[in-house]
Amino acid sequence: MEDESILSVKDLCKAFGGVQANSYVNYEMISGELSAIIGPNGAGKSTFFNLLTGYHLVDSGKVYFKGRDITNWAPHRITRLGISRAFQVSNIYPRLTTYENVRQAILAQQRRTLNLFVPANQLARQDTFELLEVAGLSQHADMLAGNLSQGDKKRLELAIALGSRPELLFLDEPTAGMSGEETHDTMELVARLNQEMGLTILFTEHDMSVVFGYARRLTVLHLGSVIAEGTPEDVRTNDEVQRVYLGEEA
Amino acid sequence: MKRMWWLALVFIVVLILPLITGEFWVHVLVEILILGLFAASFNMIFGYMGQLSFGHAAYYGVGAYATGLLMVKGSVPLPICLLASMIVAGLCALILGYFCVRLTGIYFAILTLAFGQLIYYIIFQWYSFTGGDDGLQGIIPPDVLLSANAYYYFTLIIVVAALIAIWRISESPFGYTMRAIRENTERTRFIGINIRRYMLINFVIAGIFAGLAGALWGPFNRSIAPDLCTWHQSGIPVFMTVIGGPFNFFGPMVGSVIYTFLMAFVTGFTEYWPLTIGLIITCVVLFMPGGVLGLCEKKIRVFRSRAPQLDPIETTEGKSSGYGG
Structure with missing residues (x-):
C-alpha cells in the first residue's frame, strides 16, 4: 500500500489574464509522503493548491486522486473524497x-x-x-x-x-505569521500527523529553513513552472534554485 | 435555566393577557403572533443564513391564498388548510429558491424581490381563480374559533409550536451549518458542504413557515387581498427583525411586538405611521445595530463584565483567504 499513488498531476495550466500562474506543472505523490512546494512569493504555490482543491477551474491538464480524475470537481466533492486544505490566511x-x-x-x-x-x-x-x-x-x-x-x-x-x-492534506504556508517557537510546534505537529496518523501531507512554504527540517521531498516552483525536484540536499545544491531562489533571499 | 424562568413568565403573561384586555388589543396580539412567525421564518434566511430576502411575502401570501381558496371554494377544514398552505408555500419556495440560492448579497435580495412581485402579479391578474384585486372574502374560521379569544389561543398554540420547531432547527447541525455559511461560505465549501443545496433547503423551510403564518392570517382577517404578497409586505419582517435583533432567536418576535403595538397605537391618532416607523428604523440602524435584543445582550455583558466579545454586527474578518503567491 505504501507505494500507492495518491496524487497525480499532469500538465496543469492556469493563467490569470496574461499571467501564467501555473504552466505545465507535473506532480506525483505516493501515500504517506510529507513533501513541500517552495518558491518565492508569486511562484504559483497557492494557485497550485487552488487548482487541486477545486477553488479555481484549470485551463488545461488533469488532476488524479488515487487514480480517479477529479479535475474541476466542486470543492465540496473533493473534500468528501478525502482531500482537505488549510488556507494561508486563516479561514x-x-x-x-x-x-x-x-x-x-x-x-x-x-x-x-x-x-x-x-x-x-x-x-x-x-x-x-x-x-x-x-x-x-x-x-x-x-x-x-x-x-x-x-x-x-x-x-x-x-x-x-x-x-x-482527510487522507491527503494540503497546508498553504502553515506557519505564516507565527513566532519561532510556534513555527517549531506547528511543524512538529505536522510531522506527527504524518508519522503517527499516516496522513499524506503537502505543504507550501517560502521560509527555506522550515522546509529543510521536515519535508522529505522538495519541489521548487518559479514563475508557475517546476524548476527542480528532489531531496532537500539535491535542491539546496541545485544551481538554478540557488540562482532564482536562494540568490533572491540573500 | 435562568432563561427558562423568563420564558415561563412570558408564557403566563401571554396566556392571561387576552382575558384582561379588550377585543381590539386581542386582535393586535393575534397580529403580533402571526407577523412574529412570519418574521421568524424570514430570519432563518436573514439572521442564520446571512442573506436578505426581499420577497418573503410571496410565501406568506401563497400560504394565505392556499388556505383562503380551500376554505372558500372547497370548505376544507382549517387544520388541513394549514397543512396545505405549508406544502404549497414550500413548493413555491423550492421552485423560486432554486434560482435565488445561485446568488448572494444584493443579487439575492433583488431576485427574491423580483420573484415576490411576480407572485403578486399572478395573484393580482388571475381573476377567475384568486379574485384578483378584489381579494377573497368570507374566510370564516370554524365555529369554535369565532371569538377573538378563541382564535388567539388557537394561533398561540400553532405559532409556539412553529417557533419551537424553528428553534430546534436553529440548534441542530443544519442550523449551525447555516451559521457557518453566513460566517464563511468559502470555508464551509471546503469542509465538504454543498452550499447551494443547503441554502435551498433552508429557503424551503423558511417558505414553509411563512406559508403557515400566511395561512393563519385569512381566517383571522376574514378576507385576503393580493397586497399580502407585495414588497411592502416583504418589508415588514425585515423591519421587525432589524428592530428586534437578527442575531437572537427571539429578535423577530420582539420586533413584531414593538412594530405591531406601535402601529396599533400610532395609527390611532395620526396617519403618519410610515414616517414614524421610518424614523424608528433609522434610529435603530444608527444607534443600536444589533437591534433591541442586541443592545440588551451588550448591556448584560458589560454588567457581568466578562471578557470582551466580538460585536455581533461586526463583519467577518478572516473571510478572505490566501490565494496570492
Missing part, C-alpha cells in the same frame, strides 16, 4: 467558538449536517475535544474564534482541515 468562523468551528468540520465529515432535529451540542463531542487536544486548543474551546491570537487561528485552521479526516 475560520470568527463568530463561532473554537469548539463550534472544529465541530462544524467534524459534523460535515460525519454527514450529519442535514440533521434538523438533534441539538448540535449533543453530537460529536468526543471527536471535537480530541481534535482540539491534538491541535493544542483545548483551553480556548469556548472562546470566539475571532478573538484568538494569530498563531491560534492558524492552529484552528489546521484543526478544521483535520476535522474532515
Whole structure:
C-alpha cells in the first residue's frame, strides 16, 4: 500500500489574464509522503493548491486522486473524497467558538449536517475535544474564534482541515505569521500527523529553513513552472534554485 | 435555566393577557403572533443564513391564498388548510429558491424581490381563480374559533409550536451549518458542504413557515387581498427583525411586538405611521445595530463584565483567504 499513488498531476495550466500562474506543472505523490512546494512569493504555490482543491477551474491538464480524475470537481466533492486544505490566511468562523468551528468540520465529515432535529451540542463531542487536544486548543474551546491570537487561528485552521479526516492534506504556508517557537510546534505537529496518523501531507512554504527540517521531498516552483525536484540536499545544491531562489533571499 | 424562568413568565403573561384586555388589543396580539412567525421564518434566511430576502411575502401570501381558496371554494377544514398552505408555500419556495440560492448579497435580495412581485402579479391578474384585486372574502374560521379569544389561543398554540420547531432547527447541525455559511461560505465549501443545496433547503423551510403564518392570517382577517404578497409586505419582517435583533432567536418576535403595538397605537391618532416607523428604523440602524435584543445582550455583558466579545454586527474578518503567491 505504501507505494500507492495518491496524487497525480499532469500538465496543469492556469493563467490569470496574461499571467501564467501555473504552466505545465507535473506532480506525483505516493501515500504517506510529507513533501513541500517552495518558491518565492508569486511562484504559483497557492494557485497550485487552488487548482487541486477545486477553488479555481484549470485551463488545461488533469488532476488524479488515487487514480480517479477529479479535475474541476466542486470543492465540496473533493473534500468528501478525502482531500482537505488549510488556507494561508486563516479561514475560520470568527463568530463561532473554537469548539463550534472544529465541530462544524467534524459534523460535515460525519454527514450529519442535514440533521434538523438533534441539538448540535449533543453530537460529536468526543471527536471535537480530541481534535482540539491534538491541535493544542483545548483551553480556548469556548472562546470566539475571532478573538484568538494569530498563531491560534492558524492552529484552528489546521484543526478544521483535520476535522474532515482527510487522507491527503494540503497546508498553504502553515506557519505564516507565527513566532519561532510556534513555527517549531506547528511543524512538529505536522510531522506527527504524518508519522503517527499516516496522513499524506503537502505543504507550501517560502521560509527555506522550515522546509529543510521536515519535508522529505522538495519541489521548487518559479514563475508557475517546476524548476527542480528532489531531496532537500539535491535542491539546496541545485544551481538554478540557488540562482532564482536562494540568490533572491540573500 | 435562568432563561427558562423568563420564558415561563412570558408564557403566563401571554396566556392571561387576552382575558384582561379588550377585543381590539386581542386582535393586535393575534397580529403580533402571526407577523412574529412570519418574521421568524424570514430570519432563518436573514439572521442564520446571512442573506436578505426581499420577497418573503410571496410565501406568506401563497400560504394565505392556499388556505383562503380551500376554505372558500372547497370548505376544507382549517387544520388541513394549514397543512396545505405549508406544502404549497414550500413548493413555491423550492421552485423560486432554486434560482435565488445561485446568488448572494444584493443579487439575492433583488431576485427574491423580483420573484415576490411576480407572485403578486399572478395573484393580482388571475381573476377567475384568486379574485384578483378584489381579494377573497368570507374566510370564516370554524365555529369554535369565532371569538377573538378563541382564535388567539388557537394561533398561540400553532405559532409556539412553529417557533419551537424553528428553534430546534436553529440548534441542530443544519442550523449551525447555516451559521457557518453566513460566517464563511468559502470555508464551509471546503469542509465538504454543498452550499447551494443547503441554502435551498433552508429557503424551503423558511417558505414553509411563512406559508403557515400566511395561512393563519385569512381566517383571522376574514378576507385576503393580493397586497399580502407585495414588497411592502416583504418589508415588514425585515423591519421587525432589524428592530428586534437578527442575531437572537427571539429578535423577530420582539420586533413584531414593538412594530405591531406601535402601529396599533400610532395609527390611532395620526396617519403618519410610515414616517414614524421610518424614523424608528433609522434610529435603530444608527444607534443600536444589533437591534433591541442586541443592545440588551451588550448591556448584560458589560454588567457581568466578562471578557470582551466580538460585536455581533461586526463583519467577518478572516473571510478572505490566501490565494496570492
